[in-house]
Amino acid sequence: MPVDKKILGGGLAMLCVGIVFLIYFNTALPVWERGMTEEQSAQVVTKQREFRDYSNLAGMLAGIGFLLVLISFGAKRKKGGAKAIEKKPPA
Numbered sequence: 607m608p609v610d611k612k613i614l615g616g617g618l619a620m621l622c623v624g625i626v627f628l629i630y631f632n633t634a635l636p637v638w639e640r641g642m643t644e645e646q647s648a649q650v651v652t653k654q655r656e657f658r659d660y661s662n663l664a665g666m667l668a669g670i671g672f673l674l675v676l677i678s679f680g681a682k683r684k685k686g687g688a689k690a691i692e693k694k695p696p697a
Contacts, residue, residue: 610678617674624668631661 636653 613674614678617671617676617678620671621668621675622671623662624671626660626661627664628668631657631664 635657636650638647638650643651
């Protein structure tokens, strides 16, 4: 099966990086604590929103990497150039 190795390598790299970032952002999410002031709770909400947004971006990165991996299996490298077709004039 023909595989374009450059596209496959780039897709796998993007997929791995996206998954690692997804795991990190989901485990490092800030949590609420008892006795927080109004300002601290607003900061926690802002940080949670930032982590959710970063998680969305990491998911997009992993998705694009997965699509590149799929595309690499269907991409064929053409060897040589385009073949010139000569039409013979009617005799």
